[in-house]
Amino acid sequence: MSANTWTIAAARDALRKREISAVDLTMSCLTAIDAGDALNAFVHKTPEIALEQARAADARLAAGDAPGLCGIPLGIKDVFCTKGVPSQAASNVLKGFKPEYESTVTSKLFGDGAVMLGKLNMDEFAMGSSNEASCYGPAVNPWKIDDRKLTPGGSSGGSAAAVAADLCLGATGTDTGGSIRQPAAFTGITGIKPTYGRVSRWGVVAYASSLDQAGPMTKTVRDAAIFLQSMAGHDPKDSTSADIAVPDFEAALTGDIRGKKIGIPREYRVDGMSSELIALWDNGVAMLKDAGAEIVDISLPHTKYALPTYYVIAPAEASSNLARYDGVRYGHRAQLAAGDGITEMYEKTRAEGFGPEVQRRIMVGTYVLSAGFYDAYYNRARKVRALIKRDFEQAFAAGIDSILAPITPSSAFGLGEKSNADPVEMYLEDIFTVTLNLAGLPGVAVPVGLDAKGLPMGLQLIGRPWDEAGLLNHAYVLEQAAGFVAKPNKWW
């Protein structure tokens, strides 16, 4: 098998034994990337940087100084600022922007010897669930069942497509309302959104700061553990980053969950849920039970209010965060007409630079924060958010170790199939994922099987705050039991 198809764990071991060089491993990914343009996953390729980093990694490997990610070729979501490399969060408003600094996450990855292959497609400013809201055009799901091109999900759609198609060994993602877990589910890969504060947000283009959290997207749970190890940790440059010790995530993968209590939230069994999804979920429950876990029916009574809460809070924070795109300090500035002043400059720049969904969310946020509506919408949403968080706290206080739930209402849909719909229809994609962002909890997506159409379906496990180690072990058990090994047939 070509080296680009390897897992991070397999590549790490082969690199350390010097069975392959980091340069050769990187070359096999660069070849796959050039052959994968139809997926539109990599939007800025950085082969020179990759080969330079690979050569440096080979030197470290030869010297016996090789952290887990040393020499591992990765894709980086376009939302991470990377020094001297376009970083535009898939927005025209940041066209031409090349940061003069490196995000903390990419600094840490590079410090551990990781190789950057390029920047990955996404929904503009991470606002979307299909990757169709991108200035680069949509990334395409490597899974295909007929003539239609399917969405890889969003917002980390390029990351998901690239990992599923073996263009890279792993990719960074960010998850504000499901943007790691939903695309992971649509492409049959693994992705973890860590506890809020576990991974630094410094140098990550902000969408909704109280919800945004970066995490790895990988082929296996073990790879997620190795990758997260490098990303996680306290960063003085992010005031919300937690000064809490990072355990050894890979060492936590014991495969033993006997006696652990897995909660099954009854409110996630929503009206109109497909029998296929119910069967998938029941299967997951049976797998964990067979592994010796205790299955407990739990209630999270405010679940149904998570989505409207999210769609007040996230746009409110976005309207504030995105105020910085004014055409003055970086990015796009509109051509001005004679007599235009600074207000026209702002208004034209932002109308040209932001896509329709971003404009919509900024305006919704502006409205809910405006005088007279602040209490009715924004403050009420913050109070409901406290109740959603309390639901989880009560479940964990009752001894629940993790919660098993669906990720998406269905498998991947066709590109364009929801683009003319009411925006709210697209928002419903996030119905199972936003709750844990609101509560700040970690969640991991694990591929569990194929649906009747032949497309991957995943389940998510939601963990206690700061217990990514335990959560990944539960995910590892689910992964081993499900034995999901299907890969998309190469058409690109």
Place this chain on the structure above:
Amino acid sequence: MSIDIDTARKVAKLARIRVEEANLPALATQLSGILGFMEQLNEVNVDGIEPMTSVTPMRLKRRVDVVTDGNIQEQILKNAPDAREGFFAVPKVVE
């Protein structure tokens, strides 16, 4: 809460996003749909609930009040659409 065209125009103005008059009715309809969806929150009893301010209770870190960088004018101006003589340049703002 239904958003009329005047409100849509006002919101666009506050957000500093130029929206053509012809596009305001569609915008108003979309915003109304989204806000209608949020109305569900009115069903929740939030009496006595404190708004959530932080995800995990922790004291916001304070750093020592010292300069940790500086003398990077060139880097700061490097991505500016219009920078002249060490400044960001914008259209005239004083009458």
